[in-house]
Amino acid sequence: MDRPTVSSRFDAVILAGGRARRLAGADKPASLVGGRRLIDIALAAVADAGTVVVVGPDRDLPDHVRQVREDPPFAGPAAAVAAGFAALGDLPDDRAVAVLAADLPFLRAAHIEALADHRDQERAPVALALDEEDQPQYLVGVWRAGSLRAALTGADASMRSLIPAEAAALALVGLADVDTPDDLADARRQADPVAAITAAAAALDPLAPADRAPDADVLGAVLAEPLRAVAPFPAFDTSAMDGYAVRGPAPWRLVGSAVRAGHDAPALTEPGSALPIATGAVLPPGAERVIRYEEVVVVGDNTLTSEVVGRDDTRRRGDSWAAGDDLLPAGTVVDAAAAGTARAAGVPLIRVRGPLRAVLHTSGDEVGADTGSGIADTASLPVTAALHGFGVRVTPGPHLPDSAAAMRAALGPDRTPGDVVIIIGATGRGAADHLRTALSAAGGRILLDGVPVRPGGSLLLAALPDGGAVVGLGGNPVAALTGAALCVPPVRDALVAAAPVAPEHLRVTGATALAHPRLWRAVPIDPDGVGGWVGRAVDSTAELRSLAGSRGLALLPPTGVGLARRLI
Numbered sequence: 309m310d311r312p313t314v315s316s317r318f319d320a321v322i323l324a325g326g327r328a329r330r331l332a333g334a335d336k337p338a339s340l341v342g343g344r345r346l347i348d349i350a351l352a353a354v355a356d357a358g359t360v361v362v363v364g365p366d367r368d369l370p371d372h373v374r375q376v377r378e379d380p381p382f383a384g385p386a387a388a389v390a391a392g393f394a395a396l397g398d399l400p401d402d403r404a405v406a407v408l409a410a411d412l413p414f415l416r417a418a419h420i421e422a423l424a425d426h427r428d429q430e431r432a433p434v435a436l437a438l439d440e441e442d443q444p445q446y447l448v449g450v451w452r453a454g455s456l457r458a459a460l461t462g463a464d465a466s467m468r469s470l471i472p473a474e475a476a477a478l479a480l481v482g483l484a485d486v487d488t489p490d491d492l493a494d495a496r497r498q499a500d501p502v503a504a505i506t507a508a509a510a511a512l513d514p515l516a517p518a519d520r521a522p523d524a525d526v527l528g529a530v531l532a533e534p535l536r537a538v539a540p541f542p543a544f545d546t547s548a549m550d551g552y553a554v555r556g557p558a559p560w561r562l563v564g565s566a567v568r569a570g571h572d573a574p575a576l577t578e579p580g581s582a583l584p585i586a587t588g589a590v591l592p593p594g595a596e597r598v599i600r601y602e603e604v605v606v607v608g609d610n611t612l613t614s615e616v617v618g619r620d621d622t623r624r625r626g627d628s629w630a631a632g633d634d635l636l637p638a639g640t641v642v643d644a645a646a647a648g649t650a651r652a653a654g655v656p657l658i659r660v661r662g663p664l665r666a667v668l669h670t671s672g673d674e675v676g677a678d679t680g681s682g683i684a685d686t687a688s689l690p691v692t693a694a695l696h697g698f699g700v701r702v703t704p705g706p707h708l709p710d711s712a713a714a715m716r717a718a719l720g721p722d723r724t725p726g727d728v729v730i731i732i733g734a735t736g737r738g739a740a741d742h743l744r745t746a747l748s749a750a751g752g753r754i755l756l757d758g759v760p761v762r763p764g765g766s767l768l769l770a771a772l773p774d775g776g777a778v779v780g781l782g783g784n785p786v787a788a789l790t791g792a793a794l795c796v797p798p799v800r801d802a803l804v805a806a807a808p809v810a811p812e813h814l815r816v817t818g819a820t821a822l823a824h825p826r827l828w829r830a831v832p833i834d835p836d837g838v839g840g841w842v843g844r845a846v847d848s849t850a851e852l853r854s855l856a857g858s859r860g861l862a863l864l865p866p867t868g869v870g871l872a873r874r875l876i
C-alpha cells in the first residue's frame with residue numbers, strides 16, 4: 309500500500325475530521341474550491357511524501373493514502389495528530405513529518421518544501437506557517453518526528469499545547485484557511501474569478517425574446533427557442549457535383565445542353581440518355597442519378613460510359629433535414645453558421661434574445677479635458693473593440709463628469725436605451741466616485757464588488773430595478789479592458805440566456821515570473837509557435853503600450869502555477 313519512502317523527504321498527517329461548526333457542520337474537506345475538494349488540494353501538496361495518513365471519516369481517497377480515525381472521534385486536533393502520527397509507524401527521530409489541516413485552498417507542495425527547508429536551517433523541532441496577520445498556523449507545519457513524539461506525550465486536546473517554545477515560523481503568502489461560509493466564498497472567488505462573476509450575473513433577469521430576421525444585424529444574439537425548419541434541405545433533388553444526369557444503365561447518349569443551376573431542366577424521357585449538369589442544378593425529371601465528370605468516359609461525340617458502379621452524386625430533397633425538424637437548440641449563439649442554417653431552412657424570423665446592447669460611458673473631469681490636468685480618453689476604444697468581439701452592440705453614452713447628477717442620469721429611467729450600462733472609471737471609493745451612491749439612488753442592487761484580479765479587479769456589477777445591468781470598470785485603460793473582458797461575457801450570457809460553454813484554458817510560458825502571489829493577473833499573450841503562449845509584462849495600467857499588437861489577453865492564476873484562462 310505505501311509508496312516507497314526511500315527517496316521521499318517526509319511523511320504526512322492530514323487532519324480531515326473536524327466538526328466544522330462555523331460551516332454549519334458541513335464536510336469541510338469535501339468542499340470544492342476551484343473544482344477540487346479541499347482534501348485533494350492537501351493531498352496534492354504532499355504528493356512527494358512517503359507515507360500519507362488522513363485522519364477523519366472514511367472517504368474516497370487514492371489507494372496509497374492510509375485512513376485512520378482518532379478514538380473517540382472529535383477528541384480534538386491533538387488527539388487526531390496523535391492518531392495519524394501513530395499510523396506512520398515507528399519513525400526515526402530525524403524523519404520530517406508534515407502536519408496539515410485539510411482546509412487550505414491555496415496550499416501547494418512548494419509551501420511544504422519551504423517549511424521543511426526552514427526547519428532544517430533553523431534546526432527547530434517544527435517550522436510552522438505564519439498567516440497574513442503573523443499568527444502561527446498550528447496545522448500547517450513540518451515537524452521533526454522525535455519532537456512531535458515528545459510533544460504528543462502529555463499534551464491536552466489543543467494543538468497549541470503541542471507547540472514547543474523553540475518552534476520556527478515562516479511567513480507563507482496567501483495561505484488563508486477556510487472556517488466560515490464567507491471564507492469559502494472568498495476562496496472560491498479567488499480560485500476562479502470568472503466563476504464568481506458568472507455566479508453574480510446569474511441574478512440578472514434574461515432579456516425578453518424578440519423575432520428577428522436571420523441577417524447580419526442579429527449576429528451575436530442567442531436562440532430563445534429551438535430553430536425549427538420551415539423547408540427541407542435541400543428543397544429539391546440537386547446535383548452535388550459537376551457531371552452528368554443519367555437515366556438507366558450505361559452507356560448513355562447525350563440528349564441536350566447543360567442543365568444550369570438556378571434554371572429549369574428539360575426531362576430525360578428515354579433510358580440510356582444523359583444531360584451535362586452543374587453543381588446545384590435541379591435534377592432533371594426522369595433522371596435517376598448524377599455521376600461526376602471524373603468518373604465518366606466520353607466515347608465519340610455524344611456517348612458516355614462509366615466503370616464506377618453505383619455512384620450517385622445527387623443530394624436528395626430533405627437529405628440534411630425535413631420541414632419541422634429542430635435544427636439547433638435554444639441557447640445557441642446566432643453566429644454566421646446559425647443564421648445561414650435558418651436561411652437554408654426557410655425560417656423568415658428567429659426568436660432570439662440580444663444581441664446585447666451596451667451603452668458605454670467614460671467618466672471623470674480630467675478625461676478628455678482640454679487643460680493642463682486633462683488626459684486623453686484611451687480606455688473607450690479598446691473596451692469598444694473588445695465588446696464588438698463579444699458580439700455586443702455599443703452605443704457611446706455621454707461622458708460623465710464627476711458629479712452625482714451626471715451619474716444618476718446615466719442610471720435613471722431616462723438613460724440612453726440599452727441592456728447594460730458600462731461606465732469606465734468611478735469604481736473606486738474616492739471623493740469623486742459617485743457610482744455607488746447613484747446606484748443606490750436608482751434602487752440598484754450590487755451583485756459583485758471587486759474580484760481578486762489585477763489589473764481590472766476594481767469591478768462592479770449591479771442590477772437596476774427595471775432589469776438593466778450596470779458594469780463599472782476601473783478607470784485605468786488596462787484595468788477597463790481587463791474588467792470588460794472579465795465581466796461582459798458572463799453578463800451577456802446571463803442576459804441572453806446562452807448555453808454554458810466550457811472555459812478556454814491556455815498554457816502560458818513564463819507565467820510564474822509574471823504572476824501575482826495571491827491575485828489573478830491579466831497579461832497580454834502571444835503565440836509561442838509550438839502550440840502554447842507567452843505572456844507579456846504590463847508596464848503600467850495607465851497606458852496601453854504593452855498590449856499593442858498582442859494576440860490575446862489571459863488570466864494567470866495566483867503564483868502562475870496551473871492553466872491560464874483566456875479572456876480575449
Ligand SMILES: Nc1nc2c(c(=O)[nH]1)N[C@H]1C(S)=C(S)[C@@H](COP(=O)(O)OP(=O)(O)OC[C@H]3O[C@@H](n4cnc5c(N)ncnc54)[C@H](O)[C@@H]3O)O[C@H]1N2
Pocket residue numbers: 670671672674675683684685686687688732733734735736737738741763764766781782783784785787849850
Ligand atoms: N486608494 C486606492 N486608490 C486606488 C486603488 C486602490 O486600490 N486604492 N486602485 C487604483 C486602481 S488599480 C484603479 S484601476 C483605479 C480604479 O478607480 P476608478 O474606477 O474610480 O477610476 P478613476 O479614478 O476614475 O480613474 C483611474 C485612472 O484612470 C484614468 N482614466 C479614467 N478614465 C479614463 C479613460 N477613459 N481613458 C484614459 N484614462 C482614464 C484616470 O484619469 C485615473 O488616472 O483606482 C486606483 N486608485
Ligand code: MOO
Pocket residue numbers: 761762763764765766782784786787849850
Ligand atoms: O484595477 Mo487597477 O489596475 O488594478 O489598474
